Amino acid sequence: MKKVATIAGSDATGGGGLEADLKTFQEFGTFGLAAITSIVNLDPNNGKHHLRLLPLELIREQIASVFAGPIDAVKTGLLPSREIIALVQELIPKDIPLIVDPVIGGKGTQDFIKNDQVQALREELLPQALITTPNLREAGILSELGELTSEKQMQEAAKKISLLGVKNVVIKGGARFDSEQTLDLYYDGRDFRRYPHPVIDTPYNHGAGCTFAAAITSAIAKNYPLEQAITLAIEFVQSAIAMGEKINPYVGHVWHGAYTHGEKRLEYSDEQ
Numbered sequence: 001m002k003k004v005a006t007i008a009g010s011d012a013t014g015g016g017g018l019e020a021d022l023k024t025f026q027e028f029g030t031f032g033l034a035a036i037t038s039i040v041n042l043d044p045n046n047g048k049h050h051l052r053l054l055p056l057e058l059i060r061e062q063i064a065s066v067f068a069g070p071i072d073a074v075k076t077g078l079l080p081s082r083e084i085i086a087l088v089q090e091l092i093p094k095d096i097p098l099i100v101d102p103v104i105g106g107k108g109t110q111d112f113i114k115n116d117q118v119q120a121l122r123e124e125l126l127p128q129a130l131i132t133t134p135n136l137r138e139a140g141i142l143s144e145l146g147e148l149t150s151e152k153q154m155q156e157a158a159k160k161i162s163l164l165g166v167k168n169v170v171i172k173g174g175a176r177f178d179s180e181q182t183l184d185l186y187y188d189g190r191d192f193r194r195y196p197h198p199v200i201d202t203p204y205n206h207g208a209g210c211t212f213a214a215a216i217t218s219a220i221a222k223n224y225p226l227e228q229a230i231t232l233a234i235e236f237v238q239s240a241i242a243m244g245e246k247i248n249p250y251v252g253h254v255w256h257g258a259y260t261h262g263e264k265r266l267e268y269s270d271e272q
Helices: 017-027 056-066 082-091 115-128 136-143 151-162 208-221 226-242
Strands: 003-011 031-042 049-053 073-076 098-100 168-171 181-187 192-198
Touching: 003 017, 003 056, 003 208, 017 031, 017 208, 031 056, 031 082, 056 082, 073 208, 082 115, 098 115, 098 208, 115 136, 136 151, 136 168, 151 168, 151 181, 181 226, 192 226, 208 226
Parallel strands: 003 031, 003 073, 073 098
Antiparallel strands: 031 049, 168 181, 181 192
């Protein structure tokens, strides 16, 4: 069985963060391991999110536990300080695929990562990565181009991010340009590939970005060629968004089991 790891923040509501990663890993038939960098909680009185960082030594101990045995691929998510980024860069083995989801904020939140940490991502972690998966906003920040408002600007951002040393860049389009069709753009350092797909009209899409990167991580661990891994990840996330579920009065999450119809597993029946 393939083993995949996530080093990320914990989302107490279960939709994003390492909870999304572990659910996705399981759906792909891989064994997931995790190191928690921070905890994001939701205030039930007003829906605001609060971030709590874990001590560096505790993160170090978790990462050591994760890599006590062989790992086939590793994903990073929320790394909310320069010190945490430096620690992760130091401890991740250099001979396994690294997928960097450059989490700089979340839906309905203030930025989790400030400029100092963005620079650390650019300088320390992205040069090690096989692939990075920023959304439009994150791509604009990492490329230093600001708000991206066209496919041409997405291409320019991908080129600039590639120059940081990361081998492959996928910029997720969301529904920012077109209310009916969204575009994910893949750049391998030479050529672009477009992945257009329909916009799913639902507010229950929290966790989609984490899930997308986790799906790519799982597929790479299972030896999918990168372009096929991206295609499968898009299909997986589209299914997850289509079956999004309202979780509390403030957020609704993607359903990670949608692609494999996980909601039907182990249903009770008295017809034996």
